Amino acid sequence: MRIYAASYLLPVEGPPIAGGAIAVEDGEIVAVGTLDLLTAVCPGEVTEFPGCVIMPGLVNAHSHLELTHFPAWKMRHGMYYAPRTFVDWLIQIVKVKRGVTADDIRQSVREGIRISLESGTTALGEILSCRDFIPLYGESPLAGRLYFEAIGQDPARCETLLRELAQAVTLPAGDFLPGLSPHTSYTLSESFSRELGERAREWLLPCAIHIAESESEGAFIFNSTGPLADTFYPHVHWEQYLPPPRKSTSVRYLDSLGLLTPETAAIHCVHVTPDDAGILKERGVSIVLCPRSNDRLNVGKAPAHLFKKLGIPLALGTDSLASNDSLSLFEEMRYVEQEWPGLFPPEELLYLATLGGARALGLDEVTGSLQPGKRADFLVVEATGAPDQLPERIIGKGKLIELFVQGIPLAELVCS
Numbered sequence: 001m002r003i004y005a006a007s008y009l010l011p012v013e014g015p016p017i018a019g020g021a022i023a024v025e026d027g028e029i030v031a032v033g034t035l036d037l038l039t040a041v042c043p044g045e046v047t048e049f050p051g052c053v054i055m056p057g058l059v060n061a062h063s064h065l066e067l068t069h070f071p072a073w074k075m076r077h078g079m080y081y082a083p084r085t086f087v088d089w090l091i092q093i094v095k096v097k098r099g100v101t102a103d104d105i106r107q108s109v110r111e112g113i114r115i116s117l118e119s120g121t122t123a124l125g126e127i128l129s130c131r132d133f134i135p136l137y138g139e140s141p142l143a144g145r146l147y148f149e150a151i152g153q154d155p156a157r158c159e160t161l162l163r164e165l166a167q168a169v170t171l172p173a174g175d176f177l178p179g180l181s182p183h184t185s186y187t188l189s190e191s192f193s194r195e196l197g198e199r200a201r202e203w204l205l206p207c208a209i210h211i212a213e214s215e216s217e218g219a220f221i222f223n224s225t226g227p228l229a230d231t232f233y234p235h236v237h238w239e240q241y242l243p244p245p246r247k248s249t250s251v252r253y254l255d256s257l258g259l260l261t262p263e264t265a266a267i268h269c270v271h272v273t274p275d276d277a278g279i280l281k282e283r284g285v286s287i288v289l290c291p292r293s294n295d296r297l298n299v300g301k302a303p304a305h306l307f308k309k310l311g312i313p314l315a316l317g318t319d320s321l322a323s324n325d326s327l328s329l330f331e332e333m334r335y336v337e338q339e340w341p342g343l344f345p346p347e348e349l350l351y352l353a354t355l356g357g358a359r360a361l362g363l364d365e366v367t368g369s370l371q372p373g374k375r376a377d378f379l380v381v382e383a384t385g386a387p388d389q390l391p392e393r394i395i396g397k398g399k400l401i402e403l404f405v406q407g408i409p410l411a412e413l414v415c416s
Contacts, residue, residue, distance in 0.1 A: 001044035027406030057122025059357030062317025065112030138174035293319035346391035
């Protein structure tokens, strides 16, 4: 057993503890309290971090590590241009991915894992399109939810994909649990979307869905018009699968298919109406905000004030390096402070980046806070001040001194 102590312990599920410490054994937190209390009841070597805060590892609730090397791939294939619109960006993604190899993706995932750890993330809500790389996550020290992505319109291809998904969700992936990711309302046929919802319920799996990310999505779902219909569908040879106008929003459409449940993580939710938000609240859906990605793609700004007013569970995600500058949730939190001044107090932001993310992924019994029985995933951040100032200082100027995953420091994780 080992005990780790700091000037303060920030458990998230409770107030800061001055002179706080955690006791760790076999990769699990076995006790939380003051250093004096723990040394009295838990024999073990003590490591102290004066002038620092011990806090939970961060939970990135939406990532695509397959795309970590996207900026380099883009340059390698001579695609130097910056997309002008969301659909231009989608087409660029398709073009670039057509030119990469399995080894390219393997290296990209590994780099994404390394970057995530170094930026303080210990758990992910990861979207995986290529199931050949499940072992990479199983070999990593990270925990999380591995959402297997489904995209398809052709009935024969969808049937094959369902068989592949049925196998993928049974494969071991270390400390990653399985989930499904019906990609979006416009990249899936209606029948395939329904089938995925039924399979998710049958297999007892949560879903992650990109919802209402752009205005073009809204136009497509309502009228089957706009750049998705005119440009994207022809580019991927889906003209024959263009659906009739649904006269609906993405939220209402997905709800009609049975895809919105308390186990659903709704990603982005930029272009949602108050009625849509009411549906998301009623269905118990969690929303994962990705504000830097939305800004980078110029798709708008999610109505976070509305979500918070309604009490919809929220979390934070970075998305991928195809639409963001980093995989750092610390940078995401700082951006949220600029994007919605005063809306989220610092302590709430830390919650969104830890326990809020864990709850959105259905992992709050495992990670997201410092509680006995959870994984010993924690950060040591250099930050001082009064207890009520700590969250602000951690986000604004805190320096990440050390990261532990299951009680093992980052240096040993990298070496192994």
